[in-house]
Amino acid sequence: MSDNRFYITTPIYYVNDVPHIGHAYTTLACDVMARFMRLDGKDVRFLTGTDEHGQKVEQAAANAGMDPKAFTDKVSQSFRDLVPAMGYSPDNFIRTTEPRHYAACQALWNKVLAAGDIYLGKYAGWYSVRDEAFYAESETEVGPDNKRRATASGAEVAWVEEPSYFFRLSAWQDRLLKFYEDNPRFIAPQSRRNEVISFVKGGLQDLSVSRTTFKWGVPVPNDPAHIMYVWFDALTNYITECGYPDETAPNWKYWPADLHMVGKDIVRFHTVYWPAFLMAAGVAPPKRVYAHGWWTNEGQKISKSLGNTIDTVALVKEFGLDQTRYFLMREVPFGNDGDFRRAAMVQRMDSDLANAYGNLCQRVLSIVAKNCGGAVPAKGPLTDADRPLLDKARGALAAVREKINEQAFNEALTTIWEVIGDANRYVDAQAPWALAKTDPARRDHVLWVLIETIRRVTLLAQPFMPGSTARILDQLAVPAEGRSFAAFDREMASGTALPAPQGVFPRYVDPAAPAPAPKQARKKA
Numbered sequence: 225m226s227d228n229r230f231y232i233t234t235p236i237y238y239v240n241d242v243p244h245i246g247h248a249y250t251t252l253a254c255d256v257m258a259r260f261m262r263l264d265g266k267d268v269r270f271l272t273g274t275d276e277h278g279q280k281v282e283q284a285a286a287n288a289g290m291d292p293k294a295f296t297d298k299v300s301q302s303f304r305d306l307v308p309a310m311g312y313s314p315d316n317f318i319r320t321t322e323p324r325h326y327a328a329c330q331a332l333w334n335k336v337l338a339a340g341d342i343y344l345g346k347y348a349g350w351y352s353v354r355d356e357a358f359y360a361e362s363e364t365e366v367g368p369d370n371k372r373r374a375t376a377s378g379a380e381v382a383w384v385e386e387p388s389y390f391f392r393l394s395a396w397q398d399r400l401l402k403f404y405e406d407n408p409r410f411i412a413p414q415s416r417r418n419e420v421i422s423f424v425k426g427g428l429q430d431l432s433v434s435r436t437t438f439k440w441g442v443p444v445p446n447d448p449a450h451i452m453y454v455w456f457d458a459l460t461n462y463i464t465e466c467g468y469p470d471e472t473a474p475n476w477k478y479w480p481a482d483l484h485m486v487g488k489d490i491v492r493f494h495t496v497y498w499p500a501f502l503m504a505a506g507v508a509p510p511k512r513v514y515a516h517g518w519w520t521n522e523g524q525k526i527s528k529s530l531g532n533t534i535d536t537v538a539l540v541k542e543f544g545l546d547q548t549r550y551f552l553m554r555e556v557p558f559g560n561d562g563d564f565r566r567a568a569m570v571q572r573m574d575s576d577l578a579n580a581y582g583n584l585c586q587r588v589l590s591i592v593a594k595n596c597g598g599a600v601p602a603k604g605p606l607t608d609a610d611r612p613l614l615d616k617a618r619g620a621l622a623a624v625r626e627k628i629n630e631q632a633f634n635e636a637l638t639t640i641w642e643v644i645g646d647a648n649r650y651v652d653a654q655a656p657w658a659l660a661k662t663d664p665a666r667r668d669h670v671l672w673v674l675i676e677t678i679r680r681v682t683l684l685a686q687p688f689m690p691g692s693t694a695r696i697l698d699q700l701a702v703p704a705e706g707r708s709f710a711a712f713d714r715e716m717a718s719g720t721a722l723p724a725p726q727g728v729f730p731r732y733v734d735p736a737a738p739a740p741a742p743k744q745a746r747k748k749a
């Protein structure tokens with residue numbers, strides 16, 4: 225059933241540069257979505273890849289003294305290396321230099337041409353190589369250094385005059401506005417939707433979709449002096465993956481995509497140009513585009529010239545993989561801009577992970593190991609003291625699913641951590657260690673309630689922290705088939721043997737801090 229499919233994409237990344245936190249963040253958000261949907265029983269297709277054409281990449285290759293293909297082979301590898309380093313689970317990694325992608329771009333071009341929406345003309349206007357974008361003069365300004373820049377991005381623009389094919393975007397204004405109106409979930413968050421609608425209402429100009437002054441790209445069919453505009457080429461990757469133009473291809477069933485995840489800087493390409501290209505070619509537009517915010521570093525804009533880019537692989541080395549994944553998804557409401565601060569990273573690692581979640585698992589599992597013969601204790605009669613916690617844990621799947629469907633990742637985590645907080649308070653209030661003498665049956669039951677709660681929160685935390693949660697589920701002896709959401713209501717069976725517990729979330733150890741003093745010296749102090 226088509227309802228059960230879920231196709232999610234990351235932007236394809238320019239290979240002019242090595243990956244940084246911005247790339248890692250977009251793909252991480254997609255990875256969490258993809259993992260959640262798989263656990264929730266969906267037939268998922270998760271695509272990421274690299275955008276290898278255009279003037280920007282051609283220039284970067286020339287600066288490196290390399291042939292563009294050899295250059296893109298090298299740099300695209302660093303994006304592929306990010307996949308295992310960040311624990312991503314894409315189903316495929318697409319490169320725009322693949323032959324199948326040339327075929328898809330040319331087929332899409334021919335369709336749009338045949339529909340009368342592409343014509344030959346001459347472009348005279350501003351172009352930014354850094355943004356790979358055309359700008360109206362009104363979207364640029366001249367700085368004190370006499371250089372003209374795009375107001376929105378700050379990237380330098382240059383005057384371009386050359387023969388060019390145009391896409392008849394001006395004719396799409398009403399159809400796009402109707403499409404947005406009929407599909408209120410198409411652009412998220414709401415603030416971006418409002419921006420796009422007012423941009424389109426302001427009137428659309430025809431878009432230059434080919435260039436003649438560089439060579440590195442997909443040639444226009446029957447007119448190879450023209451190279452396709454890199455965004456026409458890049459956006460097409462999403463349907464190349466599905467087998468376009470062969471609508472009988474096995475992967476065509478995934479189109480239209482359920483979600484294109486993008487950064488806020490590339491919303492216009494995905495929500496104005498892309499649906500117009502597709503509709504012109506008679507192909508259904510994607511269902512949703514979500515634009516997330518940008519990270520700054522300790523309050524500063526991240527830029528190569530400031531030398532303050534954040535390498536997520538270095539964060540993983542210092543803080544741990546799941547700690548980094550958790551922090552990036554928890555710290556900032558998705559859709560907003562966020563500031564990366566080391567102090568906040570350490571704080572989340574210690575308080576949310578080591579103290580709240582790790583400590584809950586550790587103290588419950590070690591009491592069980594010591595006192596219940598290393599097996600899941602017996603469930604007893606439920607009391608009013610147990611119900612609120614268990615009810616909240618049971619309701620958490622529906623609550624988290626709702627948040628994930630809105631890409632509210634930080635709220636999904638808050639929902640899970642509320643249950644963890646309640647569970648810790650329940651441990652303190654029920655004091656199972658004190659029940660050992662007075663009421664061992666009740667003690668066993670309290671521990672059962674806790675183990676069952678840990679199982680539920682851990683199932684839900686899997687998309688965010690796949691490695692750590694797998695280790696906790698191992699300690700709860702939850703079999704592989706018990707880890708999907710279909711098994712969410714399959715309660716822990718009393719008597720199941722449990723392996724010896726082990727801590728999963730260490731506290732932060734500052735590598736620069738002096739080693740702790742030997743024990744004796746500390747006693748004297």
Ligand code: ME8
Pocket residue numbers: 234235236237238245246247249250275458459460486487488489490517518519520526
């Ligand atoms: O735009 N914080 O590729 P790209 C958060 N090839 N996100 C950031 C960021 C930051 N500081 N810096 C960059 C392209 N990003 C095109 C896409 S899709 C058909 C073609 C995000 O490598 C940025 O918002 O320049 C964008 O979504 C992504 O990194 C890729 O940027």
